[in-house]
Amino acid sequence: MHLDQKACENYYCSQVLAGGGPYFQGVSHQRGYGMFSNLFRFITPIAMKAGKYLGKHILSAGSKKVYTEIFPVASLSDKTPIEFYVSGSGEHYLDLAHTLLHLQVKIKKKNGTAIGNPDQVAPINYLLHTLFSECSVTLNDKQVSSQANYAYRCIFDALLSPRAVQESMLTSGLFYKDVASKHDSVELANVGDNANSGYQTRYNICKDSKLMDMIGPLHFDLGNQSKCLINSVNLRIKLERNNDSFALMSSTQDFRVVI
Numbered sequence: 001m002h003l004d005q006k007a008c009e010n011y012y013c014s015q016v017l018a019g020g021g022p023y024f025q026g027v028s029h030q031r032g033y034g035m036f037s038n039l040f041r042f043i044t045p046i047a048m049k050a051g052k053y054l055g056k057h058i059l060s061a062g063s064k065k066v067y068t069e070i071f072p073v074a075s076l077s078d079k080t081p082i083e084f085y086v087s088g089s090g091e092h093y094l095d096l097a098h099t100l101l102h103l104q105v106k107i108k109k110k111n112g113t114a115i116g117n118p119d120q121v122a123p124i125n126y127l128l129h130t131l132f133s134e135c136s137v138t139l140n141d142k143q144v145s146s147q148a149n150y151a152y153r154c155i156f157d158a159l160l161s162p163r164a165v166q167e168s169m170l171t172s173g174l175f176y177k178d179v180a181s182k183h184d185s186v187e188l189a190n191v192g193d194n195a196n197s198g199y200q201t202r203y204n205i206c207k208d209s210k211l212m213d214m215i216g217p218l219h220f221d222l223g224n225q226s227k228c229l230i231n232s233v234n235l236r237i238k239l240e241r242n243n244d245s246f247a248l249m250s251s252t253q254d255f256r257v258v259i
Contacts (some may be wrong), residue, residue, distance in 0.1 A: 128173030
């Protein structure tokens, strides 16, 4: 290394005269740990969480949700089950958590005539689902779920729901809670503490064979998670009917439910 003689003389004179020198200067910026290092370590995990949150919402913003109406594969009757088939062909996924069942039913006499004022009959609570005894789910011809106690599961799910849900969303499935200890009461003349307000409400809805339009989500295990069913998987749902004597509250067995 070659040193400039003039620069060395100037440096020596500057040190002797105690005036300091222009050669002892710090760098313009510091590398490594500084006063903002702790702030950076505090912000880094927050920024990572914010990035994941925004990325998830950006992906969901690009998705498109469409409700498709699926009809039963066979004609409806009192004896045969109701079966739905959804083909997995295409590029769309299935959101099983939002699988809705839509039914329109009437209560008639067994001879096919409409019920009148003297006929005291009403459906049991939550008829949309208690009308069925079993719900089975099949994926690609492999049965993955079968609930032989479907009606009881549905009524327990409804009874354990918050009161706000019972009095709003569940009423679309004809859920009107029976009065405690009055579940078997089918007398409309009872008033006060002896009256079953839930039974009377359902009776007023179905009397004179009025059409009852019901809709609500299916109660099955695959519908209790937020993930979607991928394409190329065929879905088949089969609902077995309950007996009319189970689905109706009446002192006689002269009535039936017509879908």
